[in-house]
Amino acid sequence: MNKFFLSFSLALLLSACASGVKLNDVPVEDKSGASVSSTAPETKPAPAPEAKSAVAPVSTVASDNLAAGPNGVAKIIYFDYDSFVVKAEFQNAIEGHAQFLKNNPRAKVSLEGHTDERGGREYNLALGQKRADAVRQSLSLLGVSAAQVESVSFGEEKPAVQGSDESAFAKNRRTEFFYK
Numbered sequence: 525m526n527k528f529f530l531s532f533s534l535a536l537l538l539s540a541c542a543s544g545v546k547l548n549d550v551p552v553e554d555k556s557g558a559s560v561s562s563t564a565p566e567t568k569p570a571p572a573p574e575a576k577s578a579v580a581p582v583s584t585v586a587s588d589n590l591a592a593g594p595n596g597v598a599k600i601i602y603f604d605y606d607s608f609v610v611k612a613e614f615q616n617a618i619e620g621h622a623q624f625l626k627n628n629p630r631a632k633v634s635l636e637g638h639t640d641e642r643g644g645r646e647y648n649l650a651l652g653q654k655r656a657d658a659v660r661q662s663l664s665l666l667g668v669s670a671a672q673v674e675s676v677s678f679g680e681e682k683p684a685v686q687g688s689d690e691s692a693f694a695k696n697r698r699t700e701f702f703y704k
Contacts, residue, residue, distance in 0.1 A: 590628055590630060590631040590632075590703060590704075591703045591704055592703065593621070593624060593631075593633070593701060593703040594620050594621060594623070594624035596620075597617055597620035597621060597624070598614070598617040599617075599700060599701040599702075600698050600699070600700050600701075601614045601617065601618070601655075601659055601698060601699045601700075602614070602694065602695075602697060602698050603655055603697045603698065603699070604697070605640075605642075605693070605697065606643075606651070608651060608654035608655045608657075608658045609658065610658050610659060610662050615662075618659065618662045618663060618666070619666060621633070621663065621668075621701060622662075622663050622666035622667065622668050625663065625668045625669075625672050625673070626666075626667055626668060629669065629672070631672060631703060631704075632672050632673075632674070632703070632704045633672060633673055633674070633701055633702065633703050633704070634674045634675075634676060634701075634702045634703075634704065635656040635659050635660055635673065635674065635675040635676070635699050635700070635701060635702075636652075636656060636676055636677075636678055636682075636699065636700045636702060637651075637652035637653055637654070637655035637656030637657075637659075637675065637676070637677040637678065637698075637699050638652050638655070638677075638678050638679070638680070638682060638683070638684070638696055638697065638698050638699070638700070639651050639652050639655075639679050639680050639696065639697060640680065640683075640692070640693035640694075640696040640697050641680045641683070641688070641693075641696070642693070643680070645679060645680070648679035648680045649677050649678075649679040650677070651677075651679070652677030652678055652679045652680075653675065653676075653677035655677075655697075655698075655699045656675035656676060656677060656699050657675050658699075659675070659699045660673050660675045680696070683696045684696055684698065
């Protein structure tokens with residue numbers, strides 16, 4: 525009887541630690557707005573009808589200072605709690621970076637994924653990697669060469685803001701662009 529309760533308690537404990545977030549699928553949106561998953565076979569979407577882009581003009585002229593990246597484009601993409609889905613509000617920023625990288629083939633960028641302090645170390649490293657990979661895949665869908673983009677995770681190790689409230693957590697759930 526004790527073995528049964530011990531087994532039951534262990535199973536209950538392990539199921540309580542599980543998360544509903546699937547870290548193997550990286551959902552992002554392509555320019556046509558269709559959801560794309562990293563596990564799906566690679567196919568080219570049908571050309572979208574010509575639409576006027578909402579992307580603000582970006583200086584994409586090749587320069588000697590490629591490490592500065594594009595001017596006037598946000599260099600941080602924020603995420604919801606326990607999520608690695610790129611929000612629509614950051615699509616313009618990603619499009620600006622994609623334009624810059626395509627117009628400057630020598631430019632290289634490192635995408636650094638971060639999490640807040642909630643969750644275990646290994647989980648946060650995996651979630652930070654998925655966030656960086658989601659941004660990398662968004663850039664790839666926009667035609668950026670894979671050789672120009674590197675993604676890495678720091679998990680909870682490099683918080684942007686110290687604190688244990690929702691405001692601090694929200695600023696720490698991010699992927700940052702660092703040009704080389």
